[in-house]
Amino acid sequence: MTGAEVLRRVKAPVTDKAGRLAPLKAAALFLVVLPGAVLLIRMLSGDLGGNAYLAAIRDTGIWAIRLIVITLAVTPLRRLLAWPKLVTVRRMLGVAALVYSILHLVVYAADRAFEVATIAKEVMGLSLLVGTIALIAMIPLGATSTDAMVRRLGGNRWRTLHKLVYAVGVLAVVHYYLLLAKLSTMEATVEAGLVVLLMAYRALYAATGSRGLPLWSLAGLSIASGFAAMGIEAGYFGLRTNIDPWAVLSANFTLDAGLRPGWWVMVIGLGFVAAGVAREWQQRGKGRPSRPAVAAT
Ligand code: HEM
Structure with a gap:
């Protein structure tokens, strides 16, 4: 499959003929923006409890992993429900998973006052190392999500590279288990x-x-x-x-x-x-x- 063929399949107009946001894309956009907006409102209104940083680390981490799993589910659901258009939101969901993961890292670094020595030391521990590897593995996926990169890589190479998302899913789950709060599994x-x-x-x-x-x-x-x-x-x-x-x-x-x-x-x-x-x-x-x-x- 060529890059152009992959693009034809994953792309659909963002707006309909009347210029309205296509309903599926609008729903996906709502899904990915809502948790961030809620977190921001809770943060600004001082509703994140005694340790606001920790609450924000957990919240962004949970949404990052949820979006990774939802992105993984798009293709099987598209086939199961014979709903080809579903694939048009996969890119948005995947990029949102990356954005929440980066936010998670940034809030964590802010909690450590951006002290490079402390962060470097902690990241060498197993749990954070696994999370860091997951995040690093997501970067080529995000970087190759543009139309130009899909065309440049060609469909087959792009699809092979994007199988990495399964490894990201496994690493994210292991990281989650290793950092579980209060044994709530x-x-x-x-x-x-x-x-x-x-x-x-x-x-x-x-x-x-x-x-x-x-x-x-x-x-x-x-x-x-x-x-x-x-x-x-x-x-x-x-x-x-x-x-x-x-x-x-x-x-x-x-x-x-x-x-x-x-x-x-x-x-x-x-x-x-x-x-x-x-x-x-x-x-x-x-x-x-x-x-x-x-x-x-
Ligand atoms: C794809 C990448 C990542 C995902 C999906 C992810 C996801 C998660 C999840 C689901 C939690 C558990 C939240 C809870 O206990 O309720 C968590 C906790 C945490 N993550 Fe990540 N994470 C990622 C990468 C990272 C990176 C790169 C760092 C920092 C270098 C990091 C630092 C932390 C910390 C410090 C906690 C523990 C918060 C606590 O003490 O409870 N994570 N992460």
């Missing part, structure tokens, strides 16, 4: 399970020659990823705390601690599969072929 485990699900999807899609995956296989992947998330959570407690990992695993099978993150991974995955089923029925009703085979971009 809920969101980190959901993000970890979703990264596993999206990577497994990608591997299966490539192994089946990109002919499109049956919905039952995606349902199976969602369930397996939920169990993988349970394993990751138990492994974390086993390795990093004195809490018995078996107790953590068995907590998944009672509702005493509410619905555990592994189940949420399944709920999210199966929710999208259900949306895919609904979409197929809708397409069949209109006499259109369901889920057209689309190449990865």
